[in-house]
Amino acid sequence: MPPLTQDQGEAWRREVFGSETKYRRLAEIKAVWDPRNLLRCNKNIAPATTA
Numbered sequence: 900m901p902p903l904t905q906d907q908g909e910a911w912r913r914e915v916f917g918s919e920t921k922y923r924r925l926a927e928i929k930a931v932w933d934p935r936n937l938l939r940c941n942k943n944i945a946p947a948t949t950a
Contacts, residue, residue, distance in 0.1 A: 915942050923947070 916922045922944065929936070930946035 912942055912944070916944065 913919065913922050916925060925944045926947035929944050930948070934946050936943070936946055
């Protein structure tokens with residue numbers, strides 16, 4: 900098992916934060932407070948995009 904500090908892809912990042920609903924809500928918050936994704940790390944939540 901790789902260390903938790905090593906990014907293992909999009910699916911892994913989503914699982915780190917729990918349910919899909921929780922992840923979407925965090926992405927919406929990120930879009931408001933950090934739309935350019937300046938605050939990021941290995942377990943980054945990308946800002947939600949509006950379609």
